[in-house]
Amino acid sequence: MSGNDLMGACPTPYYQETLFDDDGGFLGGRFCQVVPTTAGNVSCCLPCPQASWVYGEDIQKQTRIASWISVAILPLCVFILVSYAVLPAKRTHRHYLSICFTLGICCMQIAFIIPLGTKPDQCYNEITPRDMYSSLSCAFTGSMLLFGGWVVVVFSFIRTIAFHLQVCWEVILGPRFMWGSFICGLGIPVIGTSIMLVLTGVSFRFGDVCHINIEKSLHDYWIPLIVFAGASLIMQFTTMGYCMHIYIKSLYDTAPTTNSSNIQSYTASVGTLTARQAYRRVSKILKLQWRSNCVVLVILANLLIFAVIFIKANDQLENTPENLEHAMPWLACLTVNRGDMTQCFDLAKEVGPNKPTLLALLILLTLVGLWNFVLFARPSMFVGWLDLLRRKEHTQFEFVSADARKMRSEAHSYEMLSSNGLPTYKSPEPYAQPYVRSPSPAYTARTMSPDLNNHYGRDARYVRPSMSFSGPRPPSASQNNGRDWDPESTFAPGHPYQTR
Known part of the structure; x- marks a missing residue:
C-alpha cells in the first residue's frame, strides 16, 4: 500500500x-x-521516527x-587496559577495581560505535519503531550501554x-574483599540488566543507539542506579x-610522635595514634587514590544528571491522556x-527535552572514557612503554662477541692485586672490558680507612654511635682472674674426645 x-x-x-499489523x-x-x-x-499515529518530528531531520x-x-x-581506554596487562605494576599502579571500571566504560563506548557500521533502520513500519526483538543492532547497543552503566556505577560504589574502610577503619583489604568485589561488581549488573531487558526492554527512541523503554524503567533501572549512586556519594x-576532621585535629596536636627523637614518646602505647600520625596515614592514602575518587565523583554526578533528564523525558513522552492533551497544540x-x-518547532519544545539538552546528555555520556584516561593514565605509563620499546630494540640489534664467553670463563687467569690491595681483573683485549671489575674510590673510602689500604691486621678504631648506650670494654680481672677459660666451670666439654 x-x-x-x-x-x-x-x-x-x-x-x-x-x-497496520501488530506482528512486530x-x-x-x-x-x-x-x-x-x-x-x-x-x-x-505520528510517523516514525518521532524524534525527527520533534527536533528536525538533522537530529x-x-x-x-x-x-x-x-x-x-x-x-584511550584500550591503551589503559593494555598498559595494565603488559607493563609492570610499578609503572601502572593497576588495581582490579580500576580494570573492571575501565571495562564497563569500554562497553558503553562500543555501544555508540556499533551503529556506525550497522547503520540500522530505526522503524519497523511507518508508525512503529524497532526494538531488541526486531533489530540485532538495537539488542546489542541497548544491552551494552545499560550493562556498562551498571558496571560503572556498582564498581564506583565498591571503590567508595x-x-x-581504608581511611576511617584502617582495614587492610585482602583476597576476600577482592572476590566479593568481583562477584558483586559483575553479578549485580548481569542480574539487573537481565531483569531490565525482560520487563522493560530497549528500542530506538532518538538516534541510532537503543535506549531503555519507558514502561517500568523507573523501577527496574533508574531507581536501583540512583540508590547505588546516592549511597556512594x-x-x-x-x-x-573524616579526612578534614583529621587534618584540623592535627593542626592543634602538640603531642610527640614516634618519629621524634624524644625518648619519652616510646613510653606511649603502640596502638595509640596521635592526630599527626593519623593525618600522615590518611594523607598517604589520599595521594594514592585521589584519581580514583575524582573519577567516581565525575561518574556519579553524570549519572544523577542522566537520571533526572531521562526520568523527566519519560514523564513527558509517555503515552498518557495528560501528555496527549498537553501535545495537542x-x-x-x-x-x-x-x-x-x-513551523511547529516552538510548540514541540513543550513535548520533551530540548535538543541542546539531549545532545549534551549524549556527549557527556561518551566523555566518561576521556575522564577515565585523563585520571588513570599516569606519566609513568608512558615511561614504561618507552623503556619497553627501547629494551626490545636493544635486544633485537644487540651484538655479542663469540669470544665473550671464553674471556669470561678465563677471567680468573688475569686476577691481580691493585695498589689498594683489593683484587681486580685485567684483560689483554679491549673488547673484554665489560668483564673488568675494580672497586671504585668511593667504595674504597667508604669501606676501608686510609691506614688499612696497605696494611692488614691492625685493629680498627671503634666509633661509638650517637644513640648507643654501650661500648667495647676490656676484660676485667674479676672475670678471668688471670687464668684461661675453664670449660668445666660452664659445663661445656673442653675437648671432643675428653671424657669425664
Whole structure:
C-alpha cells in the first residue's frame, strides 16, 4: 500500500493505526491519538521516527557526533587496559577495581560505535519503531550501554566502600574483599540488566543507539542506579569529612610522635595514634587514590544528571491522556501546516527535552572514557612503554662477541692485586672490558680507612654511635682472674674426645 492509502481517514501527516499489523516492532513506541473524522473516531499515529518530528531531520546526524567521539575515546581506554596487562605494576599502579571500571566504560563506548557500521533502520513500519526483538543492532547497543552503566556505577560504589574502610577503619583489604568485589561488581549488573531487558526492554527512541523503554524503567533501572549512586556519594562525603576532621585535629596536636627523637614518646602505647600520625596515614592514602575518587565523583554526578533528564523525558513522552492533551497544540500545528515540522518547532519544545539538552546528555555520556584516561593514565605509563620499546630494540640489534664467553670463563687467569690491595681483573683485549671489575674510590673510602689500604691486621678504631648506650670494654680481672677459660666451670666439654 502507498503512503496515502495508509493514511486512511487521518489528516496529513498521520497514519491510520488500524491499517497496520501488530506482528512486530515496539508497539508501545507508537504515538497515536483518537481523532474524530467523517468516518468516525479513528486512531491516528505520528510517523516514525518521532524524534525527527520533534527536533528536525538533522537530529539523526547530530546524534552521531557522540558515536564519533566514542571512536576517538575507545583507543584511550584500550591503551589503559593494555598498559595494565603488559607493563609492570610499578609503572601502572593497576588495581582490579580500576580494570573492571575501565571495562564497563569500554562497553558503553562500543555501544555508540556499533551503529556506525550497522547503520540500522530505526522503524519497523511507518508508525512503529524497532526494538531488541526486531533489530540485532538495537539488542546489542541497548544491552551494552545499560550493562556498562551498571558496571560503572556498582564498581564506583565498591571503590567508595574500599576507600572508606581504608581511611576511617584502617582495614587492610585482602583476597576476600577482592572476590566479593568481583562477584558483586559483575553479578549485580548481569542480574539487573537481565531483569531490565525482560520487563522493560530497549528500542530506538532518538538516534541510532537503543535506549531503555519507558514502561517500568523507573523501577527496574533508574531507581536501583540512583540508590547505588546516592549511597556512594554519602559514603564519599563521609570519608572526606573524616579526612578534614583529621587534618584540623592535627593542626592543634602538640603531642610527640614516634618519629621524634624524644625518648619519652616510646613510653606511649603502640596502638595509640596521635592526630599527626593519623593525618600522615590518611594523607598517604589520599595521594594514592585521589584519581580514583575524582573519577567516581565525575561518574556519579553524570549519572544523577542522566537520571533526572531521562526520568523527566519519560514523564513527558509517555503515552498518557495528560501528555496527549498537553501535545495537542503541536499536533494541531502539524495538521494545519500539512506536516511542515519547521513551523511547529516552538510548540514541540513543550513535548520533551530540548535538543541542546539531549545532545549534551549524549556527549557527556561518551566523555566518561576521556575522564577515565585523563585520571588513570599516569606519566609513568608512558615511561614504561618507552623503556619497553627501547629494551626490545636493544635486544633485537644487540651484538655479542663469540669470544665473550671464553674471556669470561678465563677471567680468573688475569686476577691481580691493585695498589689498594683489593683484587681486580685485567684483560689483554679491549673488547673484554665489560668483564673488568675494580672497586671504585668511593667504595674504597667508604669501606676501608686510609691506614688499612696497605696494611692488614691492625685493629680498627671503634666509633661509638650517637644513640648507643654501650661500648667495647676490656676484660676485667674479676672475670678471668688471670687464668684461661675453664670449660668445666660452664659445663661445656673442653675437648671432643675428653671424657669425664
